[in-house]
Amino acid sequence: MKRAMKRDDLLQPQDREAGFILPVVMVALAVISLSIWAALSALESTRKDLSDLRADIRLQRTALVAEARVAYLLATEPLGAAGLRQGARRYRISDEFSAASESSEPVDPLANVLRFDNRAYEMSLGSDTVAEVRLQDEAGLLNLNILDQVALERLLRNLGAKEEAARQLAATLHDFIDADDLKRLNGAEASEYERAGQMPPPNRDLNQVSEAFSAFGWSSELPAGAAGRLAELTSTASATTPFNLNTAPQDVLRAWFDLTEDEAATVIRARETSLLVGPTSLTSLTGRPAQPSDFRLYAFPGRSIRLSVRLVNEPRGATHISWIRLAEAGDIYPYFVLGPEIDNPSSKFAERANEQDEDTPPRPFPFPVG
Numbered sequence: 579m580k581r582a583m584k585r586d587d588l589l590q591p592q593d594r595e596a597g598f599i600l601p602v603v604m605v606a607l608a609v610i611s612l613s614i615w616a617a618l619s620a621l622e623s624t625r626k627d628l629s630d631l632r633a634d635i636r637l638q639r640t641a642l643v644a645e646a647r648v649a650y651l652l653a654t655e656p657l658g659a660a661g662l663r664q665g666a667r668r669y670r671i672s673d674e675f676s677a678a679s680e681s682s683e684p685v686d687p688l689a690n691v692l693r694f695d696n697r698a699y700e701m702s703l704g705s706d707t708v709a710e711v712r713l714q715d716e717a718g719l720l721n722l723n724i725l726d727q728v729a730l731e732r733l734l735r736n737l738g739a740k741e742e743a744a745r746q747l748a749a750t751l752h753d754f755i756d757a758d759d760l761k762r763l764n765g766a767e768a769s770e771y772e773r774a775g776q777m778p779p780p781n782r783d784l785n786q787v788s789e790a791f792s793a794f795g796w797s798s799e800l801p802a803g804a805a806g807r808l809a810e811l812t813s814t815a816s817a818t819t820p821f822n823l824n825t826a827p828q829d830v831l832r833a834w835f836d837l838t839e840d841e842a843a844t845v846i847r848a849r850e851t852s853l854l855v856g857p858t859s860l861t862s863l864t865g866r867p868a869q870p871s872d873f874r875l876y877a878f879p880g881r882s883i884r885l886s887v888r889l890v891n892e893p894r895g896a897t898h899i900s901w902i903r904l905a906e907a908g909d910i911y912p913y914f915v916l917g918p919e920i921d922n923p924s925s926k927f928a929e930r931a932n933e934q935d936e937d938t939p940p941r942p943f944p945f946p947v948g
């Protein structure tokens with residue numbers, strides 16, 4: 579017994595070892611294989627990150643060049659109703675709409691205009707970088723700070739909201755912005771927000787469109803895809819900003835003047851060749867009575883231009899969005915650049931904007947001489 583025990587002590591570990599080595603090797607091999615696989619995946623993902631990073635840098639660099647070009651043009655070329663009039667003589671605003679100008683030569687106010695209606699221009703930066711550049715005048719967008727509940731309701735309905743939801747969303751946004759605490763029909767003031775556990779309404783003008791999505795019901799009641807379109811079609815300019823019929827997208831024209839899609843398309847076709855001076859231009863084009871407000875200018879850009887830059891041939895297709903804002907008297911700089919935001923490439927707007935442009939290839943973006 580004692581001997582057997584001794585023999586066990588001497589031999590058994592070896593036996594155990596022999597039976598143990600193979601699994602250990604197999605486990606080790608599995609671990610090594612897994613590590614190699616993990617390292618390769620990490621390398622692959624690092625390479626993807628690097629390529630995304632390179633694309634981001636290329637986009638930002640391109641957007642900075644585009645900003646500089648637009649700012650230069652804004653500072654040096656006269657502003658007209660539809661955009662920048664390159665190479666044009668400086669006129670008073672009224673000259674643009676009068677056939678008989680002080681000059682003896684006939685003036686075409688739409689000749690050589692860099693349009694602020696969000697159409698695509700193509701800008702080349704060397705041989706391998708081509709960007710699609712769009713400029714949108716803020717005065718062509720639906721200004722949320724004006725509190726036109728009827729126009730906002732129409733816009734929401736046209737973007738897919740049901741009638742009741744559109745009425746409620748327009749009312750709650752206006753209570754969210756207006757200075758008082760009086761709840762309008764379908765609206766919401768501090769007590770509704772408190773009950774829902776939300777921050778109270780700021781009761782002031784919005785500084786950016788994204789703030790609207792904190793209004794009561796806006797995070798839950800908007801139809802799918804509407805948020806991205808709203809962000810593209812609305813602004814938060816000051817209440818004195820004009821309405822520019824010459825730069826408004828189709829959906830904004832429809833919301834302002836209760837036009838059908840066809841009527842708005844007619845207006846947009848007409849402004850390719852002649853400037854629209856006010857709601858009476860719409861009446862003569864569509865037959866639809868449109869009451870002008872005596873207090874509003876309908877045919878001139880606002881102080882801010884939205885610049886959207888996207889690299890052509892870039893698989894991720896991200897869009898760089900910034901605002902170029904002309905300074906007011908007394909400011910040190912001639913303009914300011916606000917932003918940027920990088921737009922989600924899969925947004926409905928991007929898809930739609932691309933669809934709309936199928937028939938009209940981008941025009942070359944003008945490069946300032948000098």
Ligand SMILES: [Ca+2]
Nearest residue numbers: 753756758781
């Ligand atoms: Ca309020």
